[in-house]
Amino acid sequence: MKNILQRVAFYLFTAWAAITLNFFIPRLIPGDPVRSMISRYQGQLNADAIQSLYILFGLDEQKSLWQQYLDYWAQLFRGDLGLSFTFFPAPVSQVIGDSIGWTVALVGITTVISFAIGTLLGVLAGWRRGSWVDGLLPATTFLSSIPYFWLGLIAITLLAGPGSFFPSSGGYEPGLVPAWDQWFIGSALQHSILPAFTILISSVSGWILSMRNMMVTVAAEDYITVAHAKGLPERRVALAYAARNALLPNVSGFALSLGFIVGGTLLVEIVFSYPGLGFQLFQAVGAKDYPLMQGVFLVITLSVLAANLLADLAYLALDPRTRREG
Amino acid sequence: MTLSDTSAARTGEAVLAAEGLTKHFPVRRGLADLLARRSRVVHAVDDVTLTLRRGRVTALVGESGSGKSTVARLLSQLYSRTSGDIRLHGRISTVRGGRAFRAYARRVQMIFQDPFASLNPVHTIRYHLTRALRIHGNGGRSRAELEQALHALLTRVSLTPPERYLDKFPHELSGGQRQRVAIARALGADPEVLLADEPVSMLDVSIRLGVLNLLRDLKERLHLAILYITHDIASARYFADETLVMYAGRMVEGGDSETVTQRPAHPYTRLLIESAPDPDTIQGSAQAAAEHTPEDRAGGEPPSLIAPPTGCRFHPRCPAVMPRCSVELPPRLTVGDADGHWAACWLYAPDEVGK
Amino acid sequence: ACGESPNANRANGQAATVLNVGMPNGPQTENHNPFLESSSGAILGYRWQIYEPLALANVIRPTDKPKPWLAQEYSWSADLKTLTVTAREGATWSDGQKFTAEDIAFTYDLIGKTDGINRFALPIVSATANGNQASIVFERPQFVNEARILRDIPIVPKHIWSTIADPATDIIKNPVGTGPYTLKTFTPQTTTLAVRTEGYWQQLPQVKELRYTSYNDNNAQTTALANGESEWSFVFIPNYETVYIAKDPENNKIFPAPVIGIHALYINTTVKPFDDPVLRRAMNMVVNRNDIFVQASAGYFHPEITSVTGIPTPAGDPYIAPEYKGQTHKVDVDGAKALLTGAGYTYEGTTLKDKSGKPVKIKLTDPAPWSDYITSLEIVKDNLSQIGIEATLDKATQDAWQKSVEEGTFEATFRWTNGGATPYDMYQTIMDGKLLKPVGEVSQNGNFGRFDNPEATAALEAYANATDDASRTTAMNTLQKIFVEQMPAIPVGADNAGGAYNVKNWVGWPTAEDPYAPAQPTQPNAVDVILHLKPAGA
Amino acid sequence: MTTPTAVAVTPAKRQSFRFIANRKAATGVVIVGFFVLLAIIGPWIAPYDASARSADLLQPPSSAHWFGTTHLGQDVFSQILVGTRGVVFVGFLAGAIATVLSVVVGVTAGYLGGTADDSLSALSNVFLVIPALPLIIIITSLLERSTDLMIALVIGLTSWAWNARVLRAQTLSLRRRDYVEAARATGESTWRVIFFEILPNLTAIIASGFVGTVIFAVMSEITLAFIGITTVSEWNWGTILFWAQGQQALASGAWWWFVPAGLAIAILGTALSLVNFGIDEFVSPRLRSAGKSKIKTATGATVRMRVGFTPVLRTTPLGETPVSPHRPAVPLEQVPPAAHASLGEKEPA
Amino acid sequence: MIEALGDVQSAPAARSPRRREPVLEIRNLNVDYGLGDDAVHAVREVHLTLHRGEVLGLAGESGSGKSTLAYGATRLLPPPGVISGGQVIYHPRDGDPYDVLALTPKQLRAFRWAETSIVFQGAMNSLNPVHKVWVQLTDVIRAHTPGLSRPAQVARARELLGLVGIAADRLEAYPHQLSGGMRQRVMIAMALALEPQVVIMDEPTTALDVVMQRQILRQLVHLRERLGFSVLFITHDLSLLVEFSDRIAIMYGGRIVEEAPSGALYRDSLHPYSHGLLNSFPALRGEKRELSGIPGSPPDLRAMPSGCSFHPRCPKRFEPCDTHVPPLGPPPDVPDAATRTVACWLHPTAAPVG
Ligand SMILES: Nc1ncnc2c1ncn2[C@@H]1O[C@H](COP(=O)(O)OP(=O)(O)OP(=O)(O)O)[C@@H](O)[C@H]1O
Ligand SMILES: Nc1ncnc2c1ncn2[C@@H]1O[C@H](COP(=O)(O)OP(=O)(O)OP(=O)(O)O)[C@@H](O)[C@H]1O
Ligand SMILES: [Mg+2]
Numbered sequence A: 001m002k003n004i005l006q007r008v009a010f011y012l013f014t015a016w017a018a019i020t021l022n023f024f025i026p027r028l029i030p031g032d033p034v035r036s037m038i039s040r041y042q043g044q045l046n047a048d049a050i051q052s053l054y055i056l057f058g059l060d061e062q063k064s065l066w067q068q069y070l071d072y073w074a075q076l077f078r079g080d081l082g083l084s085f086t087f088f089p090a091p092v093s094q095v096i097g098d099s100i101g102w103t104v105a106l107v108g109i110t111t112v113i114s115f116a117i118g119t120l121l122g123v124l125a126g127w128r129r130g131s132w133v134d135g136l137l138p139a140t141t142f143l144s145s146i147p148y149f150w151l152g153l154i155a156i157t158l159l160a161g162p163g164s165f166f167p168s169s170g171g172y173e174p175g176l177v178p179a180w181d182q183w184f185i186g187s188a189l190q191h192s193i194l195p196a197f198t199i200l201i202s203s204v205s206g207w208i209l210s211m212r213n214m215m216v217t218v219a220a221e222d223y224i225t226v227a228h229a230k231g232l233p234e235r236r237v238a239l240a241y242a243a244r245n246a247l248l249p250n251v252s253g254f255a256l257s258l259g260f261i262v263g264g265t266l267l268v269e270i271v272f273s274y275p276g277l278g279f280q281l282f283q284a285v286g287a288k289d290y291p292l293m294q295g296v297f298l299v300i301t302l303s304v305l306a307a308n309l310l311a312d313l314a315y316l317a318l319d320p321r322t323r324r325e326g
Numbered sequence B: 001m002t003l004s005d006t007s008a009a010r011t012g013e014a015v016l017a018a019e020g021l022t023k024h025f026p027v028r029r030g031l032a033d034l035l036a037r038r039s040r041v042v043h044a045v046d047d048v049t050l051t052l053r054r055g056r057v058t059a060l061v062g063e064s065g066s067g068k069s070t071v072a073r074l075l076s077q078l079y080s081r082t083s084g085d086i087r088l089h090g091r092i093s094t095v096r097g098g099r100a101f102r103a104y105a106r107r108v109q110m111i112f113q114d115p116f117a118s119l120n121p122v123h124t125i126r127y128h129l130t131r132a133l134r135i136h137g138n139g140g141r142s143r144a145e146l147e148q149a150l151h152a153l154l155t156r157v158s159l160t161p162p163e164r165y166l167d168k169f170p171h172e173l174s175g176g177q178r179q180r181v182a183i184a185r186a187l188g189a190d191p192e193v194l195l196a197d198e199p200v201s202m203l204d205v206s207i208r209l210g211v212l213n214l215l216r217d218l219k220e221r222l223h224l225a226i227l228y229i230t231h232d233i234a235s236a237r238y239f240a241d242e243t244l245v246m247y248a249g250r251m252v253e254g255g256d257s258e259t260v261t262q263r264p265a266h267p268y269t270r271l272l273i274e275s276a277p278d279p280d281t282i283q284g285s286a287q288a289a290a291e292h293t294p295e296d297r298a299g300g301e302p303p304s305l306i307a308p309p310t311g312c313r314f315h316p317r318c319p320a321v322m323p324r325c326s327v328e329l330p331p332r333l334t335v336g337d338a339d340g341h342w343a344a345c346w347l348y349a350p351d352e353v354g355k
Numbered sequence C: 001a002c003g004e005s006p007n008a009n010r011a012n013g014q015a016a017t018v019l020n021v022g023m024p025n026g027p028q029t030e031n032h033n034p035f036l037e038s039s040s041g042a043i044l045g046y047r048w049q050i051y052e053p054l055a056l057a058n059v060i061r062p063t064d065k066p067k068p069w070l071a072q073e074y075s076w077s078a079d080l081k082t083l084t085v086t087a088r089e090g091a092t093w094s095d096g097q098k099f100t101a102e103d104i105a106f107t108y109d110l111i112g113k114t115d116g117i118n119r120f121a122l123p124i125v126s127a128t129a130n131g132n133q134a135s136i137v138f139e140r141p142q143f144v145n146e147a148r149i150l151r152d153i154p155i156v157p158k159h160i161w162s163t164i165a166d167p168a169t170d171i172i173k174n175p176v177g178t179g180p181y182t183l184k185t186f187t188p189q190t191t192t193l194a195v196r197t198e199g200y201w202q203q204l205p206q207v208k209e210l211r212y213t214s215y216n217d218n219n220a221q222t223t224a225l226a227n228g229e230s231e232w233s234f235v236f237i238p239n240y241e242t243v244y245i246a247k248d249p250e251n252n253k254i255f256p257a258p259v260i261g262i263h264a265l266y267i268n269t270t271v272k273p274f275d276d277p278v279l280r281r282a283m284n285m286v287v288n289r290n291d292i293f294v295q296a297s298a299g300y301f302h303p304e305i306t307s308v309t310g311i312p313t314p315a316g317d318p319y320i321a322p323e324y325k326g327q328t329h330k331v332d333v334d335g336a337k338a339l340l341t342g343a344g345y346t347y348e349g350t351t352l353k354d355k356s357g358k359p360v361k362i363k364l365t366d367p368a369p370w371s372d373y374i375t376s377l378e379i380v381k382d383n384l385s386q387i388g389i390e391a392t393l394d395k396a397t398q399d400a401w402q403k404s405v406e407e408g409t410f411e412a413t414f415r416w417t418n419g420g421a422t423p424y425d426m427y428q429t430i431m432d433g434k435l436l437k438p439v440g441e442v443s444q445n446g447n448f449g450r451f452d453n454p455e456a457t458a459a460l461e462a463y464a465n466a467t468d469d470a471s472r473t474t475a476m477n478t479l480q481k482i483f484v485e486q487m488p489a490i491p492v493g494a495d496n497a498g499g500a501y502n503v504k505n506w507v508g509w510p511t512a513e514d515p516y517a518p519a520q521p522t523q524p525n526a527v528d529v530i531l532h533l534k535p536a537g538a
Numbered sequence D: 001m002t003t004p005t006a007v008a009v010t011p012a013k014r015q016s017f018r019f020i021a022n023r024k025a026a027t028g029v030v031i032v033g034f035f036v037l038l039a040i041i042g043p044w045i046a047p048y049d050a051s052a053r054s055a056d057l058l059q060p061p062s063s064a065h066w067f068g069t070t071h072l073g074q075d076v077f078s079q080i081l082v083g084t085r086g087v088v089f090v091g092f093l094a095g096a097i098a099t100v101l102s103v104v105v106g107v108t109a110g111y112l113g114g115t116a117d118d119s120l121s122a123l124s125n126v127f128l129v130i131p132a133l134p135l136i137i138i139i140t141s142l143l144e145r146s147t148d149l150m151i152a153l154v155i156g157l158t159s160w161a162w163n164a165r166v167l168r169a170q171t172l173s174l175r176r177r178d179y180v181e182a183a184r185a186t187g188e189s190t191w192r193v194i195f196f197e198i199l200p201n202l203t204a205i206i207a208s209g210f211v212g213t214v215i216f217a218v219m220s221e222i223t224l225a226f227i228g229i230t231t232v233s234e235w236n237w238g239t240i241l242f243w244a245q246g247q248q249a250l251a252s253g254a255w256w257w258f259v260p261a262g263l264a265i266a267i268l269g270t271a272l273s274l275v276n277f278g279i280d281e282f283v284s285p286r287l288r289s290a291g292k293s294k295i296k297t298a299t300g301a302t303v304r305m306r307v308g309f310t311p312v313l314r315t316t317p318l319g320e321t322p323v324s325p326h327r328p329a330v331p332l333e334q335v336p337p338a339a340h341a342s343l344g345e346k347e348p349a
Numbered sequence E: 001m002i003e004a005l006g007d008v009q010s011a012p013a014a015r016s017p018r019r020r021e022p023v024l025e026i027r028n029l030n031v032d033y034g035l036g037d038d039a040v041h042a043v044r045e046v047h048l049t050l051h052r053g054e055v056l057g058l059a060g061e062s063g064s065g066k067s068t069l070a071y072g073a074t075r076l077l078p079p080p081g082v083i084s085g086g087q088v089i090y091h092p093r094d095g096d097p098y099d100v101l102a103l104t105p106k107q108l109r110a111f112r113w114a115e116t117s118i119v120f121q122g123a124m125n126s127l128n129p130v131h132k133v134w135v136q137l138t139d140v141i142r143a144h145t146p147g148l149s150r151p152a153q154v155a156r157a158r159e160l161l162g163l164v165g166i167a168a169d170r171l172e173a174y175p176h177q178l179s180g181g182m183r184q185r186v187m188i189a190m191a192l193a194l195e196p197q198v199v200i201m202d203e204p205t206t207a208l209d210v211v212m213q214r215q216i217l218r219q220l221v222h223l224r225e226r227l228g229f230s231v232l233f234i235t236h237d238l239s240l241l242v243e244f245s246d247r248i249a250i251m252y253g254g255r256i257v258e259e260a261p262s263g264a265l266y267r268d269s270l271h272p273y274s275h276g277l278l279n280s281f282p283a284l285r286g287e288k289r290e291l292s293g294i295p296g297s298p299p300d301l302r303a304m305p306s307g308c309s310f311h312p313r314c315p316k317r318f319e320p321c322d323t324h325v326p327p328l329g330p331p332p333d334v335p336d337a338a339t340r341t342v343a344c345w346l347h348p349t350a351a352p353v354g
């Protein structure tokens, strides 16, 4: 009992601390949303608008930070994330709802694919040390050392453009309405190829490397030698024995990377003009849009925590030793 | 090395004593336990009482997993105990880190079971021994003195010439050499009590003999109190003055080594002694070995320590089981064939002996 | 089978029925409230295709009389405090209801009552309807606000808006306006408007469908413009000749028309020795506006200011005082040096020393990410070194910069002014004594350089409240004189209300020859532009 | 060729630098060293003032301007040279800060356990949960003027959590190792146990954590500069990319403005990863390429060394008697007569 | 096949030397760690013959190369181990003998477990922690008898557990749910799954107490009676070996120094090292004897003494010992010479093996 309670308490505490930090950190930034808006429009917005915006955003009343904090929690418990300033008066939940799907679809799927491919190559590289897959490693390392945005921009310049199959920006062709039909899905897929590919290139090497190292470590375990001694087919030794055990440590890394999907995608979305959550966060930071920032942070915090939980569960499911019954 | 002041006259004086020593390890619990509101522990050591005396070797034998190492760690106060007392020179001692722990460690040193794990792979032998000397102020005041002390230590454990070993890393030594370094380290503290946990299990018999001779020598020359934990009962017979037998976390028998090994009283001890291979009785035939097997009379698995059997923990396997064995915990009962020979078995209860 | 899908006939969308408009503002959230600058309607500009204002003032021809739009006609009372408007005959709301003067009165009344949506802080006293006429009464004469009142207020239907609890926080899911278009679909990336089938008060535009796409940033927008994916936009295109025009010289066009609103180097007049107008004038004389124009604003974005009065031309031509007509900025290093030495400054080697003998140093500040401003400052820094002023460039964060500007703790910074139909707004931003705050206290709306000149303040006051042209001209001339002599800020480039457009599918865009409207898709005049468009080759 | 057999005879001192013997690591160290050198002397050897404008606007690479010029006529090559210092400084300082923090938090939490562990791991979890890059963006915008020092501090202070977690887990497993218990039993004090028994065993993890953080810091710094978050007063590669991107260098065909900085980052990153490989293999003897992975047998065929199929260097056809590869057994004839003479001295059983 | 071996059971191989028939002949085996000059020669010129149905004990100094020999002969030695020469000749029940070292990986895979199985020292690490016991038992059956149906495989697995005295419900258990002794027995069951001819056991009971040890060995002996396989048994526990094995080979410094029937070796060891060993272990029963031990320390494999590697510690060393390596062969001067070999200049052989 104590253990599970402890675990739950730990998660709750982390969530509380992270949310509190999320609340206070943005507020430490000097400046306010109204002035950011004025600056953003650099003369396109009349200075007279300042006052109306203060009133509009409800920033004209002075509330103590503490009071705001309490209000924030009250709001959260009501499931209300407040109204975004940038998109005033759109509710933060709507802004997030509009963009999260894209992020999850693009980055989520690519993360899964990258993990799958990387793990597979890692298994190969680790199992047959010195083979061509192993020789691939320096190349993938180089690719993953390239700053993501640079890779993306070069890819756009070289591959996208008028007449090219690859569109240079957006999540789907302008003019299409999101719907589950062949045009939209086709277009969305087409738009996701280039970003997905660049994410893949820059992230797959990490998985290859960690899987390879795990494979090499596991390959030296006694039970692998036993499996060889048993005369099992090579494939079975490699997969059911070596890879199955080597996968375990990678699982928690994978779960965590799922949690970072939302937070870690800023540059992809900036570079490829992808309509996702990372870009919204980036904009929100620039616009001092506290409610939106907090909302996105909340999503990230919760997803990382959920991913952690998932990692715990996955471990439980995959490693019988943790399922100790006495 | 300032052990010379010990006089033989005081040999036999109790140095370290444990009374009712108990250690329960909490078990990681699953959901099922949560629902059933069970709280489970491993009863690793239950109610162990023993006394280590000056200049005497006490052997502790028993099944694997019966809690021998746990007793040693409890005595060295590396584990906190669930209950029971440890008396050092008659005074109850409970230390948890800090200066008090160091003072305790100076008098009670432990040799760990696994010589491959108990030396830090990143440090040289010199470092290990220097620390052992320095911590307890035995390192002398100058470099030369320290060097001399190091040489003396290594020579004492027959790692000669010392220069050959001082600057080696643990992985460059054989198991036996490591084992001796571990012993040297324990001696560096100039202790009164040495808790040696299976110091010879991984060695071939010739090296094993060397280590045991060293321990005996220490006992005799420096009047150390030694706890010698082993699976090798024959060596207990040869090197220990007193032998204690543990089964499933409890002491089941104790007494003079020769008596316990030659006339075991407790059914478990008997099983143990009979199980021990002895080339002098049965010689060289796999065929013959298969014939008279004591386990035919006491088969079965060692008990679970999480839910140990009620009453006498050996009763499910005991060939001489009586109804009361499964309900009542047998106390220490005198066997009567030799001084200080006792067994925790109802067979020796006064009312049973008559039958 | 897929007939129900909104995308079904998308594949064969004819070029000549659709116009693709783009803006570089990132994913949008559905919000069609025309009063909110944060709405997707405002950010992409489509609000003006749904809602219409009373009249369309043309900011690039500020002296032209605003073109009556939803107002059949309008007139100001002599004291310029009351506006009387006749409602457009035959206009209907897109839900079929008739448009009346009630709607006009309601709209202005709503704005007057709701601070949150009163973008221009208009001092509306009352707005009432009488038959097909509405009259709106203001607290003060509204000459300088005229264009805003007529052009920038979208008229909303009373029958719908009177039921809206809070007009400032409603996202107006189903916008109903008098404009030629209605909302078809909204997605965070693209908003599509369809042309009305009936009930528009004038001939319907030929563009059947307007698609407003929001690109994440300037680069994406520029790329889309260059390859024709986006046909109309307003975005800064660095090196626009190569990046944009050269990609399709036939069709890719820009029309960067200057408006009266400028970008200037504000100088903190409280900091010695820059409190000396002579020094400021000398600095003005060495600033190479052409370099800034070419290198920092890509040769088009902030049209070079040539007039010494800082008034952008040709938009501001009519306002330039006779004595300054034709007088243009020229880089004159020797003249500047002479001016300085004549006023008691000295040189030690190449270093300029002020009257007290201290070397003249100045710190130029702007937020780091604003690359055009930073580039301009680099050039200014270079220019100033020619007269021995050692300038340093300080790149702060936006917030730090904003704070230093508002509190007057900066030394010199590049910043914009307010814009308007007359040079009043730009001069007011720079020189208004009513906005003057002591250093350290926040001045939000202007006079960041702490320019303290009662004469200028009075002239501004006089200009705003004058009811006749003559006194206005006098006040304006005074302002120019003070500006030129005191040089509280060094004008460099004008704001531009132009845009980039593509003539492959549609023609009829405003051009320098026919500047009937600013070519900016987010301006109210955009509706006029759309009405001008015809399929190319037709 | 490094074989573990060499280890046993190698004196202790040389061990710490053994990983340089790894070819990958050596390459990495050389490249990183080169960049560090550039960081030191870059500003002096730069042919132009990196910020100085010139009349050569947007010129492609030439002998005057090796990497071409910017829209202001600045020399890109000089900017790269001058910019190296910031990158290297921030990378290493942030790496150092994060490493120290992670060691302090991770090892303390792992070793002390109990409440200290709970609160410290909660702290690192909170830092783990908060997305790093956005957090860095926010904190840097908090600072009025972000100097390289500030950026290094911010990156260092926000990116220690992952390593702390790894170190904690490792410390937890080390804490119960017998040699730590043994050190305690010998009477070592707590701090000595932490610093002299546990830390040395974590060296490799700490070192690779350091390298990892340096890579992360370099990437973060460049990213921050690229998206225009940090001030661009001091040149670094990210700043160059920021300007190039802001001026649409790629679309205007000015690839020379965009490509060198990106490649420089990639090369530095790769070099650091290579060092990391070296550390990894140094730590885990199993990763250490055990000499060659392919060997030649007596018949000239090549076989791969691998688990489960020990290579056989020489086989003997069934009919023949195998001979020893080392030394033939001593033929009986050579046995000195003395041996025979002493036969009688058979020992008693 | 079991019936065929029935007579072996009634007349143990060790007792009737004339009928000795080899299953596994190790001839001049050399195993190195590493290559070239850095190589450690851990096993040198080893000759050892395992006969059908016998238990051959292998004892010796720790680090003398016992495990290396076992792994080398089955080619399971992990890198950097290499076999630098020799033969391991296997005699199948029917068919011609062949050299295990010459097999291709594919043949080797087929050979393994079906003909020779091996039980490693650490049973905890020998079982794959993530698979249930039945999976690990059946996968070896499946790999070598492809046609067998799933239920038949499981039935066989159940039967195997029964052989080693573990309840069939333990098939569903994961390795960590079993005690050390049970795991060791699962490994033994697995080793017998394909009824191989040779079972190699490397210190299978070192970590266990004597009760458990005897329990396991008893089962092994019983199974051997029924199935007729041969065992190569490696341990430090000489008393155990004397009791359980038919013959004992003693290793020192990478070489076999003596090999003899266990009783003969115990009573009358010829090599001074064997002698020293036998004088080093205490007896549990009977009179306490004086234990002499062996002075000196084990040789460094990297710097082997010249000649007989034991000579620096040998109480009886004389002239040739430090220069010439004594060959292994039947001693000329003892009555039971036919059944034993020794490598010592005290007993210079006239007919070296190999
Ligand atoms: N830290 C621990 N947590 C939980 N259980 C433990 C712990 N240490 C030991 N145990 C359990 O306590 C029991 C006694 O263990 P201990 O190591 O003392 O046995 P032992 O007699 O020394 O065995 P061996 O002869 O194998 O060394 C075992 O069942 C073991 O699993
Ligand atoms: N990877 C290796 N590299 C170099 N030498 C090694 C390696 N592995 C083992 N050795 C050496 O080979 C020798 C033989 O080792 P082996 O494990 O066969 O000994 P053993 O007789 O089984 O000893 P034990 O009784 O301790 O198990 C030892 O001296 C050891 O130091
Ligand atoms: Mg133990």
Ligand SMILES: [Mg+2]
Binding pocket: E066, E067, E068, E202
């Ligand atoms: Mg071994």
Ligand code: NI
Binding pocket: B290, B291
């Ligand atoms: Ni029987």
